[in-house]
């Protein structure tokens with residue numbers, strides 16, 4: 021075999037693939053994916069992912085709260101083999117991690133939710149598909165190889181909510197996740213200042229931006245238009261869909277509605293956005309399978325407590341009756357370790373995989389999962405813990 025033949029075999033197939041590999045090889049942490057996404061995406065799109073509500077106090081404190089927790093190692097524990105596996109909602113998962121529901125993913129990359137579902141499936145992780153997805157639940161289910169959950173926003177039109185529940189069931193979703201922290205959308209002021217529209221419209225401003233991010237605009241303009249694919253059968257035009265959505269979120273939703281949803285679903289039912297012991301108790305008394313302690317990544321009510329700070333008390337109150345998951349601010353494998361040590365069954369991530377999606381589509385999402393997985397394994401080895409079920413409160417210490 022000649023050296024040139026070996027070189028040809030080793031050379032990536034296309035220059036494009038090569039560029040993606042090089043771009044990702046420079047991203048060693050989620051923070052690097054964020055910095056690269058910031059360069060590659062139009063400002064309005066990056067800020068839509070990255071921003072929070074109002075003064076972004078909750079957004080900042082979510083990460084700060086993880087930094088306030090110390091890890092206490094115990095050495096010489098024999099950590100050559102580390103088992104990162106667990107079960108989430110009764111299904112084995114290779115990592116104590118799931119991908120949180122996020123809307124509008126086709127704005128970050130033309131492959132959008134399909135890229136996320138493929139990457140999640142490659143790692144065997146669960147992916148919660150948002151009601152506000154820009155790909156239909158049926159199309160996502162077709163490519164998903166890992167567990168799918170469906171995240172529901174309840175609509176004034178209960179017929180539409182019921183229809184979504186039925187479609188999620190027919191598509192084979194394992195769990196229904198009701199988000200409770202969105203009676204009205206939070207005030208994301210970055211989006212208002214940037215004049216963000218969905219889908220992005222061609223204006224002088226966006227044309228100028230197009231010159232700086234041609235690859236992104238090319239992707240947007242050469243693929244199917246970005247719309248809320250799960251509900252677009254209700255309104256023909258994208259702008260019509262936006263108006264429909266704004267009118268349809270139901271602020272009157274109450275605890276009285278949980279019963280019919282649990283019954284209509286008939287499988288694992290999770291409430292996302294719980295932050296108080298009282299709400300957690302109420303969820304447990306209604307027989308739900310799990311809760312996600314979450315402040316929506318600081319995008320809804322500003323000045324809420326960081327979820328990881330309220331997690332231990334909530335676990336103490338209801339942890340024997342339902343599974344407690346947590347999200348908001350997870351950026352490192354060590355954050356997942358802290359969440360588990362404080363009693364969470366698993367952590368979820370939103371922005372970390374979206375930064376990856378914006379940087380390199382499916383490969384970027386997979387890279388974000390690989391980074392967190394490697395960090396999780398290394399942190400456990402450095403801590404002297406060989407399996408996730410051995411993580412306990414003795415592992416952590418609040419500063």
Ligand SMILES: Cc1cc2nc3c(=O)[nH]c(=O)nc-3n(C[C@H](O)[C@H](O)[C@H](O)COP(=O)(O)O)c2cc1C
Pocket residue numbers: 068069070082120121122123150151152171199292314315316317318319347348349350368369370371372374
């Ligand atoms: C761009 C974006 C869109 C989101 N869309 C939804 C959504 O449609 N439904 C939902 O329940 N949560 C949504 N979330 C919240 C996430 O599910 C999750 O709670 C949050 O991102 C976790 O915080 P993290 O981003 O710090 O990981 C969204 C978050 C982001 C960043």
